Amino acid sequence: MGIEALFFDLSGVIYSGLRPVPGVVERVNALRRRGYCLRFVTNTASQSRDYVLNMLTGMGVALTPDELFTAPAVAAQWVRSHGYRPFLLVSPNVVGEFDGIARDDPDCVVLGDAGDALSYANLNRAFGLLLAGAPLVGIGYNRYYHDGEDMKLDAGTFVHALEWASGREAVIMGKPGADFFAAVVRSTGFAPQQCLMVGDDVFGDVEGALRAGLQACLVRTGKYREGDEGRIAGRFAVLDSAADVAPERVVAQ
Amino acid sequence: MGIEALFFDLSGVIYSGLRPVPGVVERVNALRRRGYCLRFVTNTASQSRDYVLNMLTGMGVALTPDELFTAPAVAAQWVRSHGYRPFLLVSPNVVGEFDGIARDDPDCVVLGDAGDALSYANLNRAFGLLLAGAPLVGIGYNRYYHDGEDMKLDAGTFVHALEWASGREAVIMGKPGADFFAAVVRSTGFAPQQCLMVGDDVFGDVEGALRAGLQACLVRTGKYREGDEGRIAGRFAVLDSAADVAPERVVAQ
Numbered sequence: 001m002g003i004e005a006l007f008f009d010l011s012g013v014i015y016s017g018l019r020p021v022p023g024v025v026e027r028v029n030a031l032r033r034r035g036y037c038l039r040f041v042t043n044t045a046s047q048s049r050d051y052v053l054n055m056l057t058g059m060g061v062a063l064t065p066d067e068l069f070t071a072p073a074v075a076a077q078w079v080r081s082h083g084y085r086p087f088l089l090v091s092p093n094v095v096g097e098f099d100g101i102a103r104d105d106p107d108c109v110v111l112g113d114a115g116d117a118l119s120y121a122n123l124n125r126a127f128g129l130l131l132a133g134a135p136l137v138g139i140g141y142n143r144y145y146h147d148g149e150d151m152k153l154d155a156g157t158f159v160h161a162l163e164w165a166s167g168r169e170a171v172i173m174g175k176p177g178a179d180f181f182a183a184v185v186r187s188t189g190f191a192p193q194q195c196l197m198v199g200d201d202v203f204g205d206v207e208g209a210l211r212a213g214l215q216a217c218l219v220r221t222g223k224y225r226e227g228d229e230g231r232i233a234g235r236f237a238v239l240d241s242a243a244d245v246a247p248e249r250v251v252a253q
Numbered sequence: 254m255g256i257e258a259l260f261f262d263l264s265g266v267i268y269s270g271l272r273p274v275p276g277v278v279e280r281v282n283a284l285r286r287r288g289y290c291l292r293f294v295t296n297t298a299s300q301s302r303d304y305v306l307n308m309l310t311g312m313g314v315a316l317t318p319d320e321l322f323t324a325p326a327v328a329a330q331w332v333r334s335h336g337y338r339p340f341l342l343v344s345p346n347v348v349g350e351f352d353g354i355a356r357d358d359p360d361c362v363v364l365g366d367a368g369d370a371l372s373y374a375n376l377n378r379a380f381g382l383l384l385a386g387a388p389l390v391g392i393g394y395n396r397y398y399h400d401g402e403d404m405k406l407d408a409g410t411f412v413h414a415l416e417w418a419s420g421r422e423a424v425i426m427g428k429p430g431a432d433f434f435a436a437v438v439r440s441t442g443f444a445p446q447q448c449l450m451v452g453d454d455v456f457g458d459v460e461g462a463l464r465a466g467l468q469a470c471l472v473r474t475g476k477y478r479e480g481d482e483g484r485i486a487g488r489f490a491v492l493d494s495a496a497d498v499a500p501e502r503v504v505a506q
Contacts, residue, residue: 151381
């Protein structure tokens with residue numbers, strides 16, 4: 001079995017800042033013409049799906065809405081399919097993903113990049129729900145991020161804190177969560193080992209994909225730092241850029 | 254070598270709620286008359302040292318101020334002796350312990366039971382200081398506590414979250430921190446194995462004391478629950494109440 005589907009991380013892989021990585025858009029469109037199934041997967045929890053879709057289209061990436069998987073949208077789909085009523089600690093920009101889901105008398109906690117809404121009072125409310133048996137859905141599991149000026153605590157730190165306090169394990173929607181990768185794989189109709197994740201984050205993209213049974217490719221753009229390929233175990237390809245992706249050379253293991 | 258010093262936890266050991274545990278005050282005063290060195294040690298981070306001292310005295314416990322070790326006061330002493338300028342995330346009730354310590358341009362983080370001051374903005378400020386090399390002093394390391402109505406997240410959850418995000422290890426002032434026990438032991442002039450910690454918390458009091466090289470005694474009052482003595486490894490005594498403490502029967506190991 002060879003590779004049938006390619007999953008591309010966005011920031012640092014397709015574009016860096018707001019500019020496309022040279023040659024990547026052309027390569028992605030060429031892979032589509034060659035018949036590969038394409039998916040675009042991002043943990044971004046501060047921008048709506050429509051915003052990301054418009055940005056990709058504006059850069060010349062040919063894609064349909066159902067090929068784009070943002071962590072908040074996948075979290076909303078998980079909540080919807082399980083019939084939960086979420087207590088949302090997310091950015092106002094992504095609340096819209098949860099439209100149509102009842103939120104009164106919540107029995108589930110969804111925690112993302114919520115900024116100042118991550119108050120002691122709100123975290124205690126979430127903690128009380130967890131103790132009463134509500135599941136915790138984490139949008140991403142990153143410890144921190146750089147906001148352009150400073151390092152800021154990311155959602156993962158608060159998800160981890162609630163896990164530690166409650167003794168419960170979160171469902172991580174977003175890379176490196178296995179449930180998240182599984183949702184994207186399911187949409188392709190292929191087996192995990194027929195899917196290749198292309199990313200610049202050796203933990204979130206590459207290690208997460210390998211753990212979920214996918215193939216993986218680390219690219220030396222975006223957040224890649226010298227030596228990253230040595231930080232994890234497992235077999236994966238390393239390329240200078242997603243413009244060099246050649247799935248016919250990857251053999252499913 | 255036998256036991257020369259006894260350390261008593263307060264809440265759940267000397268008193269429960271606001272009422273003395275029957276027979277304990279009399280026993281403590283009798284041990285003092287027999288020449289034992291006594292220390293009273295508490296993690297309480299929401300009441301001042303003076304408040305606790307008055308409460309004990311009001312119950313009939315004979316003690317001098319230097320025999321009482323509260324976690325915030327020991328944290329303040331640590332900060333003072335190291336010459337740090339702390340960013341304080343603590344209860345207004347214990348800020349007074351830090352009187353006389355400069356707090357401008359902070360190079361140290363002290364995190365305790367700070368309630369609503371545990372905001373996203375303040376936690377980010379603490380995180381930035383840790384990344385710049387500031388040490389993190391945690392007043393206690395408990396995950397949660399019961400405030401009489403609900404379970405609330407305790408300081409330990411936020412200390413742990415900052416450790417996880419920053420990759421740094423906190424200095425825990427308060428049980429079960431080894432630095433905390435060491436400070437109390439030092440004040441006695443005896444060796445750790447000559448000191449007996451008496452507490453109702455099998456982790457914070459008993460396991461913490463054993464790890465710091467002290468002897469320990471678990472009492473079946475306060476937060477003790479059936480089977481607690483089986484939850485940790487190590488040799489320690491188990492008694493119905495601190496009213497039964499008989500240090501002459503404990504042989505230093």
